[in-house]
Amino acid sequence: MSALLEIRQVSKDFSGLQVLTDVNLAVEEGERHAVIGPNGAGKSTLFNVITGKYRVSEGEIVFKGTDITNWPPHRVSRMGLARSFQVTNIFPNMTVYENIRNVVVSKKGRRLNLIAPLAGMEDVDRETRELISSIGLEASVDTPAGELAYGHQRALEIGLAMAMDPDLILLDEPTAGMTSEETRDAVKLIERVTAGKTLVIIEHDMDVVFSIADRISVLYYGKILETGTPEEIRESREVKKAYLGSKK
Ligand SMILES: Nc1ncnc2c1ncn2[C@@H]1O[C@H](COP(=O)(O)OP(=O)(O)O)[C@@H](O)[C@H]1O
Ligand SMILES: [Mg+2]
Known part of the structure; x- marks a missing residue:
């Protein structure tokens, strides 16, 4: 297989x-794979060539x-591969509802225009609200996205990626810039919304990595130093020497 x-x-x-x-x-189906490594190791570049x-x-x-090598991003995304967008890709003047609905509509796309448009809109509304509640933003449905707290904007980005109903989701440092409380909430959210999905997450917070990942790959100056279970990576002499140890 x-x-x-x-x-x-x-x-x-x-x-x-x-x-x-x-x-x-x-990356095996259903796996949660973390990519770690120091700044400049090439982690985001890896996502950029995948997408x-x-x-x-x-x-x-x-x-x-x-x-899918060198396919244009829209084709890769249509294959079912989504990545979390940066904050700047949220439409700040649109509400949380409108931001999510856009993606739900574009995913359903053509079908909506051709067959029973009104029934389709009910589906869109239900799906949009389900997604919003899965990312814990029910109370902010009508809030312009640009007015959300930082942690909530990051949650919205994850919601936008999930709205594509992807087979594989790539998250690039979803907890960057968060307080430790926001990070805790974000980890719960990621675990909840990506349940049953295949996930590749770039993450600098080792607590987050070791709590979410089934397997970890260590990228070091553009090379994979090692791939293994959290236990294997934690105990790897080479990884400790090159990366974990050098953080202190
Ligand atoms: N578009 C680009 N043009 C030139 N250099 C780039 C570009 N994108 C990334 N790099 C370089 O590639 C290296 C790895 O960057 P990046 O993948 O962002 O690392 P990481 O995400 O692991 O911190 C860095 O030296 C960065 O400056
Ligand atoms: Mg990066």
């Missing part, structure tokens, strides 16, 4: 600056058995 996502021998350089080198990574934002220099990316 092949993995849901396979990254094979992927390298990426930006005009000579080698950022990823021969990266191999397999088609950047082209790979070498190697292949296979998703659901299809080679």
Whole structure:
């Protein structure tokens, strides 16, 4: 059985600056996979080549058995691969409801226009409200997204990604900039909304990583140092030496 996502021998350089080198990574269906590594290791670049934002220099990316290497982002996303958007991709003047509804509508897309548009709108409304309650923003349905507290904006980003009903979701530092209380809530939210989904999460907070991940890959200067269970990574001499130990 092949993995849901396979990254094979992927390298990426930006005009000579080698950022990823021969990266191999397999993400199994249903797995929660964390990618850790110091700043500048190439973690976000890895997401950017998976989602088609950047082209790979070498190697292949296979998703659901299809080679999606260098596909444009909209095609990758339509295949069922979503990533959390940055705060700037939220429409700040639109309410929480409108932001989520946009994605729900665009996902249903054509079907809505062609068949029973009114019945379709009821579905859209129900789905939108379910998503909003899953991210804990019921009380803010009619709040313009730009007025939400920071932690709630990040929750909305996750909601927007989930609204695509993806088979694989990529989260890039979803707890960045949060207080420890917001982080705790965010972890609960991530676990709740991604239950049964396949998740790859880039995360700097080791408590979050060790509580969420089934497996962890350590990226260090563009190379995968090791992939293993949280226990294996915690005990890895090489990882400790290169990364965990050097944080102190
Ligand atoms: N579009 C780009 N053009 C040139 N260099 C880039 C670009 N994106 C990222 N880099 C470089 O790639 C390296 C890895 O960056 P990044 O993937 O953002 O690391 P991380 O997310 O692990 O902190 C950094 O040296 C960064 O400056
Ligand atoms: Mg990054």
